[in-house]
Amino acid sequence: MPYVLGIDTGGTYTDGVLLDFEGRTVVKKAKAFTTRQDLTIGIRECIDNLGMKMGPSSPAGKLILILRGSVPLALVEIVT
Structure with missing residues (x-):
């Protein structure tokens, strides 16, 4: 099942969905x-707070990561 992970690094909080x-x-x-x-520290903490682990144990299927806010817009596709 494909998932989309959205990360928004704002001035105070990094939000994830x-x-x-x-x-x-x-x-x-x-x-x-x-x-x-x-910024990677806050991004990793947000991903951890979602209860996710990145890498080989990430959710089955495709995971699309979208970063926005203080980080230049990036789209990374990870196939597990």
Whole structure:
């Protein structure tokens, strides 16, 4: 099942949402503090708060990661 992981790094918070791509439904939402000195810290914390693990144990199927906000818009497709 394909999922979409949306991450928005704002001035104070990094927001995350996990969507079921086929069903077009929100599976989970999470928030973490934005870490301006290293945005990846806040992004990882937000992903952790969603209860997800990136890499080989990520959800089956395709995972599309969309980053926006303080991070330049990026689209990364990870096939597991």
